[in-house]
Amino acid sequence: MTSPTTAIRTEALSRSFDGRLALDGLDLEVASGEVLALLGPNGAGKTTTVRLLNGVLRPDRGAATVLGLDSTEDGDEVRRRTGVLTENAGLDDRLTARENLEFAARIRGFGAAEAARRVDDQLERFAMGDQADLPTAGFSTGQRKRLALARALLHDPEILFLDEPTSGLDPTATRDVTNLIGTLARQHGRTVVLATHFLGEAGRIADRMAVLDHGRLRAIGRPDDLAAELWDGIPADIDLGRPATSSVLGLIAAVDGVIHHEVRATGTTINVRDRAAFARVLHTLSTQDVDVFGANLRRASMEDVYFALENSFATEREPAT
């Protein structure tokens, strides 16, 4: 049973094209208000997933439920409540920025006056008021992306599917778009599925990451949790001002959740099972009057985790010798 806070749920979702499996048995659950980064190389199945979730493609097997609706049977109702930014901005270059947005607003059922108001609001929000009446043919990639994002947000969707939202953007525009997505999720409670190659941006805003490889979901979870599985714990540095003594190492080793420890020139590096174990280590050192000058839980970045996973997939694919 899909819980009331579940925005997206898929079960064994599969789709092939010309006999080639593009998505193979995807099981996924995304909570309302969550930002999920859908990661993977080209051809991994990210765009196919978005198309299946939004009812654009029909699955060969399995099903997808979005906002409690069957994506295949209630596609129009799903699309009414979702906003999509496709990899290509998909603007008609013979129309102006305003006309492109007004068209989408009218299709979404807004009357002329309401459509005009929403379009003006979005153009202002994305600082595109000056270009409102210009044909989009002359727009830069950044302007096109911003306009397409404005279009995706016109109707205040409950779920946003963003396919490569920052590809082709300069660093400033990338930061602005990333911040905006983060704000939508954090302050407005929007559920976001972010299909991207750009791990830095995904790492900044996503709660969880799902890694697709050749159409199969190979890993899903918080980067820290995935890192803990990959590297047998979360690494942490403790600055003691000098190499850790054997008695200090003994105290640390006795703490529940410490997997590994080794001496460093300024203290010790440990691997803990989870964040709580790290807190227990610090508490133990503090109660035993050990001077701690600094402590840093090295949170694995999404990038670290992704490449580690990619390497493990590549190793699996290598023929046994």
Add this chain to the structure above:
Amino acid sequence: MTLAVSRRRGRRTPVDWPVVWSIVRRDLTAVRRSKGVVIPMLLVPTLLMIVLPLVIGIAARRVSGPTTSISFLDAIPDRLAEPIAALPPQEQLLTLVLGFLLAPLFLIVPLMVSAVIAADAFAGEKERRTMETLLHLPITDRDLFLAKLLTGMVPALAVSWGGFAAFTVVANAVSWSYVDGLIVPNQLWLVMIFWVAPAVALLGLGIMVRVSARSQTSQEANQLGGAVILPLIFLTVGQSTGLLLVDLSVGLAVGATVWVLAGLLVWRGARQFTRDRIASTT
């Protein structure tokens, strides 16, 4: 809750006309701004419906004795030839060419306009990479298909009927001093305009819908769909050589045949026009 693939067809919902007309309006606004589409779309009707009758009118002024139309009249059935043969030479030429021979040639107009716009509306949408955006909007497949058909049909009929109005004015103006009464509209022209032309426009759409499904650009679709003009060329050549004469009964029969063909093509096109199929090829 058990999740299972259900393959039942979408539930019947009434056509969302505001949505349909929004798409038509957008497409036609975009077409209007595209010189590559507008120029050929207006050039051919201008040549056929305005320039050609003017040239025929000028040619008629130079006719003083028996004309080549006399020998052509020998090739056509007596019931058609006799009333024309009884006319003075200038009137013969004007009545034969403007009132009779040009009628099937005119069908190029609705066919060309509908085909060019359909190529832009279907294959062009893929070429501009705007199709996927449309597919992610809350529009039913049926409404989207209907909108695309109307996008081709409305201008095809507007240009055809507008062109015919212009042709009527020019043809009657150039023949005014020679002909007693109006040359057009006559029964043959009325059948062509209101019965055959819409069918031909729909045929052009039906063919281009099929062709566009296999094309990635509007140019490719136009090239593949260019063959649609061939039957009309046969018709025109047949008409001008006397081999196949399009009179009233032939016009009605041709219209009925084209309606059936066009209907079949559009019906098949509609069945194959699904989001899934389009998204799979874009």
